[in-house]
Amino acid sequence: MGDITPCPDEAVKAAEAICGPVALAEITDRRGSAVWKATGAAATVAIKAGYGEGAELTARESAVLDQLPGYTVTSGRHWYVTPWLTGPSTWDLFEPIRNGGGAYERALCGAVDLCQAVARLHASGWVHGDLQPAHCIHTDHGARLLDLSWAWSPDFPPSPVFQGGITHLVAPELAALVESGVRPVRTTVESDAYALAGTLWTCATGRWPLDYDAGGIGPDAGPSARRAAIATGMLPLRSDEPWPTFQAVLQPVLRAPAHSRPTAAELASALGRL
Numbered sequence: 001m002g003d004i005t006p007c008p009d010e011a012v013k014a015a016e017a018i019c020g021p022v023a024l025a026e027i028t029d030r031r032g033s034a035v036w037k038a039t040g041a042a043a044t045v046a047i048k049a050g051y052g053e054g055a056e057l058t059a060r061e062s063a064v065l066d067q068l069p070g071y072t073v074t075s076g077r078h079w080y081v082t083p084w085l086t087g088p089s090t091w092d093l094f095e096p097i098r099n100g101g102g103a104y105e106r107a108l109c110g111a112v113d114l115c116q117a118v119a120r121l122h123a124s125g126w127v128h129g130d131l132q133p134a135h136c137i138h139t140d141h142g143a144r145l146l147d148l149s150w151a152w153s154p155d156f157p158p159s160p161v162f163q164g165g166i167t168h169l170v171a172p173e174l175a176a177l178v179e180s181g182v183r184p185v186r187t188t189v190e191s192d193a194y195a196l197a198g199t200l201w202t203c204a205t206g207r208w209p210l211d212y213d214a215g216g217i218g219p220d221a222g223p224s225a226r227r228a229a230i231a232t233g234m235l236p237l238r239s240d241e242p243w244p245t246f247q248a249v250l251q252p253v254l255r256a257p258a259h260s261r262p263t264a265a266e267l268a269s270a271l272g273r274l
């Protein structure tokens with residue numbers, strides 16, 4: 001059993017200034033940062049605190065959120081407090097699809113909302129850099145993106161320690177860049193579009209998009225070997241097809257080279273026509 005990460009006192013005080021006395025529930029604690037849900041009579045907030053190697057990254061994320069419209073943060077050196085977003089993640093929203101129980105309309109609306117949220121982020125000059133099934137919450141007021149630790153914009157440089165984000169959703173050209181050793185790794189709106197389509201594919205099928213077995217990449221392959229295989233652009237997509245019409249729209253995004261890849265806005269429109 002690992003030690004329990006304590007929530008910084010200052011962060012709890014900042015949460016209580018907003019919510020009144022709070023009850024804390026730990027949500028996650030991994031790779032140098034932890035998230036708590038702080039529930040009070042007046043409001044509910046999320047507290048994210050970084051420690052060890054994650055401390056600087058949490059500070060970076062807080063600075064990103066501070067610059068983005070629509071994200072309210074109170075922050076200290078390695079922690080921030082932001083409103084709790086209530087609703088299912090995109091992964092949660094697709095649970096009935098994965099279990100063969102339908103609810104296609106709800107999942108499709110959520111997919112379009114997610115694509116539009118990413119398109120808005122891109123239109124404002126930012127790249128997310130780590131889109132994943134758990135990084136969007138579908139609230140009553142729309143889809144909200146989470147975990148902007150690696151986001152960058154022309155006025156906010158990319159992190160020098162970024163290694164490409166979750167390996168399974170790295171676009172081939174981004175995988176090649178990471179493996180080339182060039183730093184900082186600059187994610188793009190195109191690599192975000194790939195991760196966006198890969199996120200939706202994963203939410204629908206319950207499996208990462210690429211067929212590693214077909215490419216001879218075993219389950220024990222490390223991230224570097226996996227990225228090298230992804231960088232070839234030769235790994236086929238897995239053949240599971242629980243929702244063929246939906247997946248047919250995602251497929252070109254996952255297969256096209258970066259320069260001809262559909263954008264997040266185009267993906268939103270294409271899914272909206274289904």
Ligand SMILES: Nc1ncnc2c1ncn2[C@@H]1O[C@H](COP(=O)(O)OP(=O)(O)O)[C@@H](O)[C@H]1O
Binds near residue numbers: 028034134
């Ligand atoms: N503002 C928020 N509202 C609701 N849930 C949140 C919020 N921030 C984080 N979470 C929850 O905590 C999880 C971890 O947050 P994230 O920022 O992705 O941390 P990590 O860096 O550990 O991946 C998210 O997947 C989500 O479930």
Ligand SMILES: [Mg+2]
Binds near residue numbers: 135147
């Ligand atoms: Mg995360």
